[in-house]
Amino acid sequence: MLSRVAEHIYWLARYIERVEDTARLVSVNANLLLDLPRGIAPGWKPLIDITGANALFEEHYQDYGERHVVRFLLADQRHGGSIMSALAAARENCRTIRDIVPREAWEQLNGLYLFASEELQHGSTKTGRHRYLRELIASAQGLNGLLDGTMLHDQGYEFLRLGRHLERADMTSRIADVRSATLLPDAEELRPFDTIQWVSVLKSLTAYQMYRRSEQIRVQRAPVLRFIFQHASFPRAVRYCMEAVRSGLEHLPRHESALRVLGRLARSLDSAELQRLSHAELHDFVDELQAGIGDLHQEIAATWFLPPPELPQEQSANQTV
Numbered sequence: 001m002l003s004r005v006a007e008h009i010y011w012l013a014r015y016i017e018r019v020e021d022t023a024r025l026v027s028v029n030a031n032l033l034l035d036l037p038r039g040i041a042p043g044w045k046p047l048i049d050i051t052g053a054n055a056l057f058e059e060h061y062q063d064y065g066e067r068h069v070v071r072f073l074l075a076d077q078r079h080g081g082s083i084m085s086a087l088a089a090a091r092e093n094c095r096t097i098r099d100i101v102p103r104e105a106w107e108q109l110n111g112l113y114l115f116a117s118e119e120l121q122h123g124s125t126k127t128g129r130h131r132y133l134r135e136l137i138a139s140a141q142g143l144n145g146l147l148d149g150t151m152l153h154d155q156g157y158e159f160l161r162l163g164r165h166l167e168r169a170d171m172t173s174r175i176a177d178v179r180s181a182t183l184l185p186d187a188e189e190l191r192p193f194d195t196i197q198w199v200s201v202l203k204s205l206t207a208y209q210m211y212r213r214s215e216q217i218r219v220q221r222a223p224v225l226r227f228i229f230q231h232a233s234f235p236r237a238v239r240y241c242m243e244a245v246r247s248g249l250e251h252l253p254r255h256e257s258a259l260r261v262l263g264r265l266a267r268s269l270d271s272a273e274l275q276r277l278s279h280a281e282l283h284d285f286v287d288e289l290q291a292g293i294g295d296l297h298q299e300i301a302a303t304w305f306l307p308p309p310e311l312p313q314e315q316s317a318n319q320t321v
Contacts, residue, residue, distance in 0.1 A: 013160045
């Protein structure tokens, strides 16, 4: 398989996953704010913290109000993680490999892009946001299902799996990190609100029902962290994503270096005693985990993708990690 084709498939998967995760984040945060009393609700800034784009946001917006944050995450073309930027990038990657992916996937992605563009103004309002985001999430999931069910499960498909699960693992760790830091003090009178926020963490990952089914205990910090980081059977848990990446790597040639990086990452994840970590220690652990995910991405790029062209910075068209 050509390096450029592998890279386009990999990034196509990452951007589709990014669209779904960002839409879900905005949707769940809006519902969370309705459940919490004024003065306790964390507001909208944590969503920007999750993306790690605070510097870019503060360069263009005056405050972390709802209108600005929602616009930044949904529509701002200057932000590579916004839904419209991710959709445009997914569309461009898919356009260049239309003979590799099923025609129906290209058509569905085009339809999703047109819907997101045409309904953006309505979707940015409080009244239209829920339907807009729900449609984006359902369409992204449908697109993933279409690719899984109709694409040849050859080496190209393995790059699709790598991109999707690395992006998913990265987003899961970011949500856990920021949401944990903003959760309430461990005071008995605030315990009901603490539970509401941990429920929001699970709902951000569509994990609430599966958590209840798997753990069969009430929502608490320690089991939630264990579930979303270390569960081997939940598809959005970091451990599950790492295993999917390992399986994908083993079907590719020259995988030794990438597997070594992944092995270190998996051992660190398995040995972590998350229930014992304070907020600060959890933040450090997630920092190391995300650095490991970044190292794995770099190893994959170095092994299978073409080196980036040597262009002036303003002309560079590198993909956005």
